[in-house]
Amino acid sequence: MVSDTAAVDGVGGLGPGGRPSRWASLHATGGTSGTYDRRGAAAAPGSVGERYERRFAELAAAGMNVHGEAALCAALVPPGGRILDAGCGTGRVAIRLAELGYACTGVDVDPSMLARARAASDAVSWVLADLADLADLGGQFDLVVAAGNVIPLLAEGSEARVVRALAERVRPGGLLVAGFGLDSAHLPLPQAPFGLAEYDSWCAQAGLALERRLATWEGAPSAPGDGYAVSIHGRR
Numbered sequence: 505m506v507s508d509t510a511a512v513d514g515v516g517g518l519g520p521g522g523r524p525s526r527w528a529s530l531h532a533t534g535g536t537s538g539t540y541d542r543r544g545a546a547a548a549p550g551s552v553g554e555r556y557e558r559r560f561a562e563l564a565a566a567g568m569n570v571h572g573e574a575a576l577c578a579a580l581v582p583p584g585g586r587i588l589d590a591g592c593g594t595g596r597v598a599i600r601l602a603e604l605g606y607a608c609t610g611v612d613v614d615p616s617m618l619a620r621a622r623a624a625s626d627a628v629s630w631v632l633a634d635l636a637d638l639a640d641l642g643g644q645f646d647l648v649v650a651a652g653n654v655i656p657l658l659a660e661g662s663e664a665r666v667v668r669a670l671a672e673r674v675r676p677g678g679l680l681v682a683g684f685g686l687d688s689a690h691l692p693l694p695q696a697p698f699g700l701a702e703y704d705s706w707c708a709q710a711g712l713a714l715e716r717r718l719a720t721w722e723g724a725p726s727a728p729g730d731g732y733a734v735s736i737h738g739r740r
């Protein structure tokens with residue numbers, strides 16, 4: 505369990521050899537190109553968490569559905585279930601799920617993101633920790649969700665370890681649901697750091713089998729060459 509891994513600008517998440525997370529590097533350099541460009545946000549005043557929260561508030565105000573991830577999770581697990589929001593950021597997904605009647609825990613290693621989550625809701629149990637080490641978290645969950653490109657934004661080389669740590673938090677019969685971009689148009693990175701075959705192999709090594717793959721959180725079917733995927737893996 506971590507609360508002292510500040511790597512870049514107070515944003516933590518260290519990989520092998522002390523490498524910072526891609527999320528931390530992104531906010532140290534001000535972002536990269538692509539339709540998911542955050543350069544504007546990075547130049548705006550306020551902490552990383554404040555800027556991220558503001559961006560989603562603006563999208564919601566413009567009429568965009570910012571709760572697709574929570575809606576899919578709610579369709580997979582009945583209300584009252586235990587849900588872990590892994591890389592919860594400012595709490596967008598966990599807070600919505602708590603409103604829908606789920607018992608939610610949100611974990612993130614970026615103090616500025618978690619500070620906004622804590623300020624927004626006390627209906628979720630917030631934990632400042634590195635997803636690579638969840639030994640102290642205790643218990644298992646009906647569903648673990650990693651929304652918003654959490655897996656590609658981990659520290660390089662830490663992905664398999666994090667997937668294993670997440671899988672250990674999934675109860676038998678439970679699910680790991682992860683959505684992430686597969687090209688630069690759907691990632692705040694110049695290129696995808698890995699593909700679906702690699703992600704599936706990390707899941708398989710961690711005892712999880714692929715149950716469904718979608719192209720969007722709204723449930724569109726996936727197809728070869730998609731730029732985004734939502735993967736649902738189950739623990740038998």
Ligand SMILES: C[S@@+](CC[C@H](N)C(=O)[O-])C[C@H]1O[C@@H](n2cnc3c(N)ncnc32)[C@H](O)[C@@H]1O
Nearest residue numbers: 517525591592593612613614634635651652658
């Ligand atoms: C793009 S944000 C997504 C936030 C949230 N899931 C959402 O969809 O709004 C990615 C998050 O992953 C978190 N993250 C990256 N590496 C992490 C790690 N090793 N442990 C915990 N959180 C991590 C970052 O701190 C950041 O809050």
